[in-house]
Amino acid sequence: MPHIQTFVAALSAACILTLPASLQAQPVLLGAATATLTGAQEVPPVDSPAIGQAAFRLWDDNGNRSIGYQIRIEGIDFGPATDGDPGTEPTEPLDATALHIHFAPPGENGPIQYGMLGPSHDVNGNVTFTQQTPDRWLIEGSWDVGDGNPGQPFADVNAAIAAILAVPPGEATPFYLNAHTVRNPMGEIRGQLIRLDIAQVPEPGALGLLALGLSVLALAQLRNGRSA
Template structure:
């Protein structure tokens, strides 16, 4: 004797429920938070700058929201920071225009975030961005660091 647990009329309902549940559990796996870092100094400026200034920058990038957050710490500059931003796209040693300005107070640490475009996210992933901190004595930048994935 065979027992039927599910009426044929309910099969489509349970099938849809199973597919929806599977998608619900898979979706968060597609989102990822990627960590990046940069070490800033005068030798990475193009042309290089002689300075006691140095710094570190840490970044997190939420791939689902395309949100890049940063924490930039520096010390030893020739004077107060007059500007700071992310430049690109550029390989190490090459110069490029600012693409993401750091707004607000520029005293260390500089913290903030921005939502990236698809092209900006691709350039970040490809290692084509750098952080630059400018001072009055070094208008083109006193310290710089290429942004790479953190290991």
């Protein structure tokens, strides 16, 4: 009998080691945040036709933490800055020059902690820019360990995640997303990251729907405000 028990234990261990990836430990969702980008949130405010919406997810993958994001921006052209052609550098007023996460509360400007485009950008190169319509761009990627702006207090994504999780759901975090352009190099549109209740966050496969739904709502509200 002891030999049988030993054999069963060894077989069980072997089965665990050979489980397909889909059945092994999955990343744990720690939290989420969203941001609506407008020119009015810039300091000082900017009268901009551009608008945007972003969805962020905070992950723990077996001790490796990261912040995944999907950002939709309408009215800013990311093509010249991301096509890799030195002959098409940003020159038009609403051509993008940078896209960053900064550290500061609403109404204040702060230093760059992580960049998707421009100085202090993602060193892993896992950010993608996709033109969805003539006026709308989708930016997707992940802020991983080692990606942040060296020397800044929240350059380490672990510190950034801790700071976001320390904020109660529904309240503003100390981070904002800032899109920079040729005509407004200090910032064309900006959005403070607002922490979400994790119970309201959809399954991972629906993250795109979350960003799209928030984007449609935000665009409608902003347009109604401009036409009022």
